[in-house]
Structure formats: C-alpha cells, structure tokens
Amino acid sequence: MMRFKEEKEAKKEAFRKYLESSGVLDALTKVLVALYEQNEKPSSALEFVQQKLGGPTASEYEKLQADLSDMQAKHNELLHKHEETCKELEELKNLHSSPSTKETQTTDGEASKDDA
Structure with missing residues (x-):
C-alpha cells in the first residue's frame, strides 16, 4: 500500500514539474491574479480565462x-x-x-x- 502512495506522489510531482517547466503554472497564475484584481468581476470567469489565455470568445468560436x-x-x-x-x-x-x-x-x- 505504501508503494502505491509513493508512486502516486511521484507521478504528481513529475506532472507538477512538467506544468512548471512548460510555463503553464505561470500563465494560469497570471490569469487568476488578473481575474482577482478586476474591480468588476466578469459575468463569465471561464470566458475571461479563455480570453486571457488567447482563446476565442464564445461568439468568435461560434x-x-x-x-x-x-x-x-x-x-x-x-x-x-x-x-x-x-x-x-x-x-x-x-x-x-x-x-x-x-x-x-x-x-x-x-x-x-x-x-x-
């Protein structure tokens, strides 16, 4: 049972390092900080995140x-x-x-x- 937990923790750590080295954690942190700092929160937080990450809006996507x-x-x-x-x-x-x-x-x- 202990070995299974160690393997699971090792996989989590490897994935975290992958996200960090590829810049995903930094990008997500910046977007979440920008959302937090908004005086008026957007009606759709998900759309805000998508736009900040460079994705199209819902209307652009359609x-x-x-x-x-x-x-x-x-x-x-x-x-x-x-x-x-x-x-x-x-x-x-x-x-x-x-x-x-x-x-x-x-x-x-x-x-x-x-x-x-």
Whole structure:
C-alpha cells in the first residue's frame, strides 16, 4: 500500500514539474491574479480565462465553427468537381488512345491524300 502512495506522489510531482517547466503554472497564475484584481468581476470567469489565455470568445468560436462548416462544404464540392474532371480526363485519354480511333484517323488521313 505504501508503494502505491509513493508512486502516486511521484507521478504528481513529475506532472507538477512538467506544468512548471512548460510555463503553464505561470500563465494560469497570471490569469487568476488578473481575474482577482478586476474591480468588476466578469459575468463569465471561464470566458475571461479563455480570453486571457488567447482563446476565442464564445461568439468568435461560434463564427469560427460556422466558417469551418462552410469551408468543409466548399472543400467537399471542389473535391467532387475534381473527381468528375479526372474521370472526364481519363475518358478523353482512353478515347484518344483507343486503336479504333487511330485506324479512323489513319483512314481519314489516307482519304485526304487520295483526294488531293
């Protein structure tokens, strides 16, 4: 039982050191101090923290979500058009390189030589 507690404490300490070395503790402390020092507390403490950490506001987030949906729809539409164009290109390549087309071109070419 004692070993389990020691392992758990070691994990906590390693995580705390990770947060400290990556600057997370410092950033969170600064944001919480800024919130504490506000004369008029914001209606949403969570939104305040998000903004101070560089995240979008709720309205900005909704707009970004809408933009993302629009871009995904446009992407899917363009992807579909691209696939259709590739199919058309393949069909044209196959039509151009088929043996029956070459014979027709040769025959047509000979006919025009005879006519001249």
